[in-house]
Amino acid sequence: MNRLQDAPWLFAPGIQRVFEAVEQDGDRARAVGGAVRNAILGQPVSDIDIATTAVPKAVVDRVQAAGLKAVATGIDHGTVTVISEGVPYELTTLRQDIETFGRQARVHFGTDWRLDAQRRDFTLNALYADRNGRLFDPLGGLADCRAGIVRFIGDPDQRIREDYLRILRFFRMHAAYGTGPLDPEGLDACARQRDGLRHLSAERIGAEMKKLVSAREAPYCIQEMEDRGLLEITTGGISRTADFAALRSLDEYAEEASHPPLCFTVLAGFVSEDLHRVADRFRLSNLDRKRVASALKATSFLEPSLQPRHLREALVDVGRQAAIDGLLMIWARTRANAGAKFDEHSFAAALDSLRSLDVPVFPVAGNDLLGAGLTPGPDLGRTLEHLRSRWRASDFRLSKTELLELL
Template sequence: MAIETAQQRLRNAEWLHAPGIQAVFSAVEQGGDTARVVGGAVRNTLLGHPVPDIDIATTALPQEVMKRTAEAGLKPIGTGIDHGTVTVVSGGFPYEVTTLREDVETFGRQARVVFGRDWKRDAERRDFTLNALYVDRNGELHDPLGGLDDCLERRVRFIGDPDTRLREDYLRILRFFRIFAAYGRGDMDPDGLGACRRQRDGLRHLSAERIGHEMRRLLQAPLAAAALRVMNDSGLWEIAAGGLARIEDYEALRKLDDLAPETRDPELGLVVLAGFVHEDLDRVCDRFRLSNAERKRMMTAWSAAKRLKQAEDLPAASAFLYEFGRQGALDGLLAVWSMRSAQDSAEADALARLLPVLRSGPVPVFPVKGADLIALGHPPGPALGGQLSLLEDTWRHSGFTLKKEELLARVACEF
């Protein structure tokens, strides 16, 4: 993309002309202060990606941002005011407005920061060159570090010395791979990759929450398989996840992206990557501090995949859906498909035919409840559960075809 085309794309960005963001600019840019959108919104616009959130950098001090936006009728929230960040809600959309900063001293993740008015110094404290791009309210691009070419060429390069930047915050190791997986092209920057390998032990000092958050985002990215392959070969995956990885299976899973959006879900990806045995999933869930809902989905997917792997023939879709639910059945099928993708093509074809049936077929629902039996005169108690189980077995053996009335008729004759 030519620079002129890039500049025009920014000037035409719909989000930049929204009344909400222009109101923020008008409120903040007073008394000689300026404001510019920075980072992801600029990068994504240039690369044709969606813009989910918008960060604004400004020379105005945070207390002034609070005061000016409130006076303009906007809603300022001091979400990170000690670090210079104010969230301003305008037009129903939250904008993070942060005062220009420069690092004076760094202590691992912590840094002593002072507010400033120098746009280049602010850019120098950011992580990658493609993220150090700014655009003003009129769509004019400001590129203090020459990051535009890297952005347009999809090169992910650290600002300054990579080893130094990683020692400031070791989470940048995972960000390097995540940003590449989302926006990169070709080979990874050798200087950045070399630094990540040298500094990899720094991952041991990060909290599980921070690692888990970054890994979830990485697994959703288009080039996740390529990034994880390099991570694994560099010894980074084992440190981050605390175990080995089935990279080939995960690569096979992501080849199914066009067939199934579930392949981009972190829960399914982790089952394929790390689910050698059931205990591996517990370890990964603990390691990444996954939620109970994420853990449950992974365990169901693993159980469904195990059932498919052990079956001599593919189960009936209705029975598979009933046992594992639609999400679990789809996850299990995709997991097994990726694990067997290099094997018998006839089996892969069978799995491919099963996928649309699982996606659109009805999930059977057992039509009888305990209250139905009690209404017929069955006494409450443990025996009630046994009777329900017998009826459920009868219903399943019928291929889920027996109706509620037919099942209850079998019980009614006993009273």
């Protein structure tokens, strides 16, 4: 195949307007990278990057003359974002890295497509497609893409030293697109350069790891990271790779099993202190921090048993999402360690119950006690908690009238 067969995004009016505007005076433009790769593999395409021989100023002038919006998002490095019919396209002038400084580089703009390809990270990302869908494959990336091989371009050690995040990207890309074992040369280079991970920011590590843990081949890649001494540096502590693999094996039962916050919790969250470390290490949002803390709390209700009473207690105390997360945590840990004695049915039934049960709501409020003659103050709160305890002891069955009669 030397042409994209099914790429409706490439023939959409918006991107065709961009091509038409930029391709003047002998300049050419081609879609490049992830969009082309995913189209070849039949996977969804989101962000669309375009490489062009036109210099940044010419790109801006031409697209504005065509009535399109241009945003100079990285113009010093040759990148202009063009908005066409509401869709952003990132256009970057062909370039060659003259010197690299970690993530930064001194670049030289040019017109050589092969030199542009050689500065990219992996061969399957160095694929180009013109406006008619014709593929340009200067480095053999098409064969690697089809075979599920994630291979560094050129010397793997050099590619990694240019940006140590490429270590995590190597595993993440294989987890999403790879087939079979990891490329041995790339794997050895990642192991040799692993100390470079210590220089990466938590934001960059977190962004990459969120994509990695939720990808198809994540359990295999995470285990390889552990075996090569990469995972402890990445997570900042000890990990439970078997539990993580067991969690991801639950995808058939619950789509939550691939959610990054839960994956991090099962992988590295032994106790609440670990969760704080993981949340900081991967820069989890406040919402995700609350989710993992609630999931850990839910396990205290569900570990004694999976009886309906304990399920309802978890629903009342932490809510439906956290109760489901907590159940999946216990399920993964049990599956990883119980072997042949593992009872799959009871966990599946408990999950169905947590999805379908109504969440019991405590029927008494402070105003109800005031209406019953109690006065404001500490005793009011203590009475309310006493009634709540009686309600829980009744398996949440006592009604408002029955609870007030206890006064």
